[in-house]
Amino acid sequence: xxxxxxxxxxxxxxxxxxxxxxxxxxxxxxxxxxxxxxxxxxxxxxxxxxxxxxxxxxxxxxxxxxxxxxxxxxxxxxxxxxxxxxxxxxxxxxxxxxxxxxxxxxxxxxxxxxxxxxxxxxxxxxxxxxxxxxxx
Amino acid sequence: xxxxxxxxxxxxxxxxxxxxxxxxxxxxxxxxxxxxxxxxxxxxxxxxxxxxxxxxxxxxxxxxxxxxxxxxxxxxxxxxxxxxxxxxxxxxxxxxxxxxxxxxxxxxxxxxxxxxxx
Numbered sequence: 001x002x003x004x005x006x007x008x009x010x011x012x013x014x015x016x017x018x019x020x021x022x023x024x025x026x027x028x029x030x031x032x033x034x035x036x037x038x039x040x041x042x043x044x045x046x047x048x049x050x051x052x053x054x055x056x057x058x059x060x061x062x063x064x065x066x067x068x069x070x071x072x073x074x075x076x077x078x079x080x081x082x083x084x085x086x087x088x089x090x091x092x093x094x095x096x097x098x099x100x101x102x103x104x105x106x107x108x109x110x111x112x113x114x115x116x117x118x119x120x121x122x123x124x125x126x127x128x129x130x131x132x133x134x135x136x
Numbered sequence: 137x138x139x140x141x142x143x144x145x146x147x148x149x150x151x152x153x154x155x156x157x158x159x160x161x162x163x164x165x166x167x168x169x170x171x172x173x174x175x176x177x178x179x180x181x182x183x184x185x186x187x188x189x190x191x192x193x194x195x196x197x198x199x200x201x202x203x204x205x206x207x208x209x210x211x212x213x214x215x216x217x218x219x220x221x222x223x224x225x226x227x228x229x230x231x232x233x234x235x236x237x238x239x240x241x242x243x244x245x246x247x248x249x250x251x252x253x254x
Contacts, residue, residue, distance in 0.1 A: 009161055009162060010162065012160060012161060012162040013162060016158075016160075030222070031222070034191065034222050037158075037191060037193075038191075038193060038226075041160055041161060041193050041195075042193060042194060045161045045193075045195065089230065089231075091229070091230055091231030091234075092231060092234065093231075094234075094235075095201075095204065095205060095235050096205075098201070103194035103197060103198065103230055104193065104194035104195075106194075106229070106230065107193070107194055107226065107229060107230070110229050
């Protein structure tokens with residue numbers, strides 16, 4: 001399932017509705033749904049925040065089978081920004097020593113099992129994979 | 137992520153904020169407004185009751201980070217109580233238990249403001 005969304009934070013409401021439909025369609029449990037919402041929100045808001053002037057919509061796609069949840073986010077008109085190489089957040093730092101930003105990417109890396117980033121001809125493609133627990 | 141509300145209650149000198157729903161980049165401004173309202177009313181002893189908070193993203197956590205230093209400088213604090221396990225996990229992954237008092241119940245959180253526990 002996939003859908004295009006505009007480049008504005010107000011689109012989150014429509015994105016949530018889309019992710020609700022995705023979760024129902026794939027029968028995701030509450031844990032997988034939480035991870036899906038988290039990963040999509042964090043990366044989409046980063047795309048909007050750091051590339052608000054991009055011309056095109058952002059594509060969000062989700063695939064799911066018994067073993068894995070796969071999320072795609074594609075920004076067709078973007079600057080390079082490799083999420084996977086962003087500096088790690090020091091979660092042991094005191095309040096005073098904390099640097100702003102980076103919390104969302106940190107969460108995505110912790111919640112997802114794979115984060116793949118590609119950039120070519122102004123097109124950013126991010127593929128996230130979460131391996132699902134099975135009862136087998 | 138599309139529905140979120142903040143309820144206001146008080147217990148003595150403690151202002152309790154009941155968070156309900158999903159706290160994300162779209163709704164974080166509502167929590168921000170609630171904390172600002174507390175500051176305007178000089179209520180700096182704040183308990184966040186998270187028993188009905190079902191989702192939080194980094195934008196929601198960022199609100200706590202944005203206001204905590206100022207509130208502490210004014211002699212207050214934000215205590216966080218009764219988080220759902222999935223929501224607590226987000227706080228934990230970002231090291232927030234080191235920065236905030238996060239306790240199991242609202243009663244425990246209010247107790248943290250008693251002079252002997254402050």
